[in-house]
Amino acid sequence: MPNALTPPSAPRPEPGSQSETVPEAPASGPGATLHGRMLQVSRLATIGEMAAGVAHELNQPLTAIANYAQACDRLLARPAANLEDIHTALREIAAQAVRAGDILRRLRSLARSQPMRRERADINAVIEEISDLLTADARAHRGVLTFDLTPALPPISIDSVQLQHVIVNLVRNGLEAQSDAVPGTRELRLTTGLSADGEVEITISDNGPGLSPQALERLFDPFFSTKPEGTGLGLAISNTVVRAHDGSLGHRPNQPCGACFFIRLPPERGV
């Protein structure tokens, strides 16, 4: 797999260069508690926003289950019922019920509130756990999400659920940034790789209009939003979470258009 982070045509700016926006560290003290509470609020808000996408996704297995069950009923009412068809339908009903359960389980694991618990993790595995959910969310927004994960990255010490929440949030931002684009051209890219400093880097880039200089200035401020219905907490919380992991969250313009958000996390020490 080619390293998507250094395409020859569009060299990545060096860390700290002018085009990158990385917020200042938040003040410690009482603010930290507020951030903790905000994290909770934001998580619920994101889940609310995702509910529509999830509802659509759940509808698919439910529709299939209803169709199969009703087909069985009709097939059995015939004088010479085809048992092979009925067996297939019953197996499919079970498989679709499991599929629906999986969708709910993943949503619930994101919704669960618990203190930060850092564990050694492989970033690609963490992303793969939520890749179906992200893909479903992209589909609900009529967009296409592509993954470009660099294999064999050093392990990192993270709370997977919290980091997954940040990634879901950034992907959703990217999708919403392209809401004015023609359906079919809404493209989002999620990559993993190694930064110039040897940190594990996750990037989420979109083909949207990009961010105005005004928006860039206030990007990580709580309650600042470019979306009419936005809470303005998503990026602020995401930033808090990434900082708590000794990492950094930043923005740079995407080439040729759009925005690129990156998360950099230090490799686990002592490896």
Added chain:
Amino acid sequence: MHEPTPTVFVVDDDNAVRNSLRLLLKSVGLASQPLGSAAEFLETYRPSQPGCLVLDVRMPGMSGLELQRELNLRGATIPVIFITGHGDIPMAVEAMQQGAFDFLAKPFRDQELIDRVQRALAKDGTTRAALTERERIRERLESLTPREREVLSLMTQGKPNKIMAHELGVSQRTVEIHRARVMEKSGASSLAQLVRMVMDQEPENAAG
């Protein structure tokens, strides 16, 4: 003319949804062809194939509404039944405005779908019969000679034989012979029916 068996085309990107629909339709003896995308349908579908289309609204790539627009552009008359997750009311309105046959929210009661599919197939049959009849008449009218066509045009304008003879510079007797040939070749039993046939050939009066 022998018509092929009607096929219910099921276009949905979700494998489980389209396969379950195939089995449901099979359970009431309806033949169907499940397809995973709008593009696949456009590749497969031949206008000579009678049937109807059960179409998912939201799909990656070309959406159901885009496929419907494409079919309209191509002049396809296949009736379209849209199926969708709930909360797509504006899409439903747009689909109906674009001439969709019906709209169903997922998940649906089997009878609701089966009733609609059967009504759509019946409508497709009527449309096809009307088109076939129109085609038959077109062939008959095309068999007229240029002179007979001139007479036909004057007949449908309601001109009496005497005027026609004058305008065409021939005898009334000749006009009468042409008239008889026009009636014979078109198969019309009256002047009124002949006028109707000619009007039905106009593109704006086309069936479907």
